[in-house]
Amino acid sequence: MGENIVEKIELPGLDCGLCGAKTCEEFARILIDKPGERKRCVQIGKLPTATHGSCTECGVAPAGKDSLEREYDFVLDAFPEDPGPRETIIPHNPMMTREMEVNKGDILIGRPLGMSCGCPVTHCGVAMDVDRRTGVIVWCVTGPLANRGKPVKDLGFYSAQAYEGLVKETQKDLKIGMRYWYLPRRCMLQWRHSGTVIFINRTKEGVRVRIEGIMIG
Numbered sequence: 001m002g003e004n005i006v007e008k009i010e011l012p013g014l015d016c017g018l019c020g021a022k023t024c025e026e027f028a029r030i031l032i033d034k035p036g037e038r039k040r041c042v043q044i045g046k047l048p049t050a051t052h053g054s055c056t057e058c059g060v061a062p063a064g065k066d067s068l069e070r071e072y073d074f075v076l077d078a079f080p081e082d083p084g085p086r087e088t089i090i091p092h093n094p095m096m097t098r099e100m101e102v103n104k105g106d107i108l109i110g111r112p113l114g115m116s117c118g119c120p121v122t123h124c125g126v127a128m129d130v131d132r133r134t135g136v137i138v139w140c141v142t143g144p145l146a147n148r149g150k151p152v153k154d155l156g157f158y159s160a161q162a163y164e165g166l167v168k169e170t171q172k173d174l175k176i177g178m179r180y181w182y183l184p185r186r187c188m189l190q191w192r193h194s195g196t197v198i199f200i201n202r203t204k205e206g207v208r209v210r211i212e213g214i215m216i217g
Helices: 004-008 024-033 035-040 095-099
Strands: 074-076 086-091 107-112 123-130 137-141 153-167 179-184 193-203 206-216
Touching (some): 086 107, 086 123, 153 179, 179 206
Antiparallel strands (some): 107 123, 153 206, 179 193
16 A cells, blocks of 8 residues: 555554654554544544645645644645755754764654743654764654653754755745744644744745744644
């Protein structure tokens, strides 16, 4: 059946593991024989649905709302080549990047704290780029299953500096220097974020953006 089974049964594809299965695909196979187990997925009903628009740049989506019924301007997807959303972070003690010898490919965990995207959920991801001089790390947030049975480096609290991702549909024309409400596709809480777009690259896949000045709410 392949990966299409997840879309066919309308599961989120987050692989968060909260249902007890390792992946959404594994849970979808369980639902084939036991559809009543669907209630085990806490994400169903929270996720943005796919929409189709006619904007010449990237499609116009109808109004969307997060899990707290707050409106947002667009959904931020991961780049096709990345294992998850790309985020630039700094540990609250930047020296930890060097002291823990963080390298590209390491599995990391940590929680964003304070004004820079404070979130109650511990994040897990894989390091994509590391600057030990400044402590800055670029990682792809992959979800809690990525660290099971693997060596993990715990960053503790960190500050989120930027998100990079793909926008396929948007309520508003995207402009550099403008602040927008957006919903990260794989956010486990499905809460809207806000940030200022500082880079735009229009491609056949959608609009690649970099967003800084991140906050939740």
